[in-house]
Amino acid sequence: MxxxxxxxxxxxxxxxxxxxxxxxxxxxxxxxxxxxxxxxxxxxxxxxxxxxxxxxxxxxxxxxxxxxxxxxxxxxxxxxxxxxxxxxxxxxxxxxxxxxxxxxxxxxxxxxxxxxxxxxxxxxxxxxxxxxxxxxxxxxxxxxxxxxxxxxxxxxxxxxxxxxxxxxxxxxxxxxxxxxxxxxLVMPQRRSGGQTQHAQMLRLAPKTDRIQTALNYAQQNLNKTLGVDELAQAANLSPRQFHRLFMQETGKSPAKAVESLRLEAARLMIERSRHTLDVVARETGFRDRRHMREVFLRGLGVTPQAVRRDARAP
Known part of the structure; x- marks a missing residue:
C-alpha cells in the first residue's frame, strides 16, 4: 500500500x-x-x-x-x-x-x-x-x-x-x-514533464475557424511538405488571402508555425517512443535528421539526443 x-x-x-x-x-x-x-x-x-x-x-x-x-x-x-x-x-x-x-x-x-x-x-x-x-x-x-x-x-x-x-x-x-x-479519465494525452505549459496550438491562438482548420490539417499531416498552397486549400482561401490572414491572426508565417508544430511533435515522439531519430525526423516532416537537429537547437537550445537522454534518465 x-x-x-x-x-x-x-x-x-x-x-x-x-x-x-x-x-x-x-x-x-x-x-x-x-x-x-x-x-x-x-x-x-x-x-x-x-x-x-x-x-x-x-x-x-x-x-x-x-x-x-x-x-x-x-x-x-x-x-x-x-x-x-x-x-x-x-x-x-x-x-x-x-x-x-x-x-x-x-x-x-x-x-x-x-x-x-x-x-x-x-x-x-x-x-x-x-x-x-x-x-x-x-x-x-x-x-x-x-x-x-x-x-x-x-x-x-x-x-x-x-x-x-x-x-x-x-x-x-x-x-x-x-x-x-x-x-x-478522457485525457487527450499523457503529457511528459518536459512538455511546455503552453502547447503550440495555444500559442498560435487563431481567431477564425479557417485558420484553425488549416492548423488542424497541418498538425494531422506533418509528414507532408505543407506549403502555403496546400494549407490555403485546407482553409478554403486563396494563397495570398491565407498568408495575409495567417500573419494577422498568429503573428507568424505559415512556414514558421508549421516548423513549431513539427518541433513539438518530434520532441514528444522522442520522449515517448524508441523510434530512431531518422524515423522521428521523417514522421514529423523534417528534411532529414540534420535538419531536425538544427531546428531543435534554434527552438529549444538542445539537441534531439539530449531530449532523449533526459527522457530516459531515472
Whole structure:
C-alpha cells in the first residue's frame, strides 16, 4: 500500500484534489487498493477551499505514516502565505516520506521549508517570477508541466497536477497502467514533464475557424511538405488571402508555425517512443535528421539526443 497525504491550507485550490481521481482509477485498473489517501492540515478540522466551502482534514504530523505528501497550492501564494508550521512539518516529514510534491503554487510551501534549494522546479507560469525573486537559490523552469528532482516533485498550475499524478502512477506501477488511467479519465494525452505549459496550438491562438482548420490539417499531416498552397486549400482561401490572414491572426508565417508544430511533435515522439531519430525526423516532416537537429537547437537550445537522454534518465 502507498499512502498519500494531501496537505491543505485555507484557500487551497480545489483542482489539487482532482488528482485523487488518478489514484482512485489506478486502484481500479490493477484491481487492488494500492493507493490510500487522506486529507491533512496543520490544525486538522475544516479547511476552507478556494471555492469557499469547508473540507474536513486530520492533524498532520511529521511522523504521520505518509509515503507521498501532496501540497495543494492557493490562488495567490504571495498574499495568502501558508502557516509557518506547515513548512516546518514538511521539512521534518521529508525524512520519512518517499517523495514530496507541490501542486501548482504548492511549490512555494516546499521552498519555504528549504526543500527546493538548488533544485530544478516548476510552478504556475503566473507566479514563476515571484518564486524566483523570493527564492533565488531555486532553479525555476517556468515552462514545464512538471519536474522531478530527486525526492521533490513540482507541477505547473491547474490540470498539470493530473500529469504529475499520472507520472507517479507510472513510476509506482507501470506505463500501461498510467495510459489506461489517462484513457479512463478522457485525457487527450499523457503529457511528459518536459512538455511546455503552453502547447503550440495555444500559442498560435487563431481567431477564425479557417485558420484553425488549416492548423488542424497541418498538425494531422506533418509528414507532408505543407506549403502555403496546400494549407490555403485546407482553409478554403486563396494563397495570398491565407498568408495575409495567417500573419494577422498568429503573428507568424505559415512556414514558421508549421516548423513549431513539427518541433513539438518530434520532441514528444522522442520522449515517448524508441523510434530512431531518422524515423522521428521523417514522421514529423523534417528534411532529414540534420535538419531536425538544427531546428531543435534554434527552438529549444538542445539537441534531439539530449531530449532523449533526459527522457530516459531515472
Amino acid at each position: 502507498h499512502r498519500i497525504g494531501y496537505l491543505l491550507s485555507d484557500g487551497f485550490q480545489m483542482m489539487a484534489l482532482a488528482t485523487q481521481s488518478v489514484f482512485e482509477h489506478a486502484n481500479a485498473v490493477i484491481a487492488d487498493a494500492f493507493y490510500h489517501f487522506e486529507l491533512f492540515s496543520v490544525d486538522g478540522g475544516d479547511v476552507r477551499s478556494s471555492a469557499g466551502f469547508p473540507i474536513g482534514t486530520r492533524v498532520a504530523r511529521s511522523t504521520s505514516k505518509v509515503d507521498t505528501w501532496l501540497v495543494a497550492g492557493v490562488s495567490d501564494p504571495i498574499s495568502e502565505p501558508p502557516p509557518a508550521r506547515m513548512a516546518k512539518l514538511l521539512r521534518q516529514g521529508s525524512a520519512h516520506a518517499q517523495r514530496i510534491a507541490g501542486i501548482c503554487t504548492g511549490g512555494f510551501v516546499l521552498a519555504e521549508a528549504g526543500l527546493l534549494s538548488g533544485r530544478r522546479v516548476t510552478t504556475h507560469w503566473a507566479f514563476a517570477t515571484q518564486m524566483q525573486d523570493r527564492f533565488p537559490d531555486v532553479v525555476i523552469e517556468s515552462d514545464r508541466i512538471f519536474i522531478v528532482d530527486g525526492q521533490i516533485w513540482t507541477s505547473a498550475g491547474m490540470t498539470a497536477g493530473l500529469d504529475l499524478a499520472l507520472a507517479m502512477v507510472e513510476k509506482d506501477l507501470d506505463l500501461e497502467v498510467a495510459r489506461t488511467v489517462a484513457h479512463m
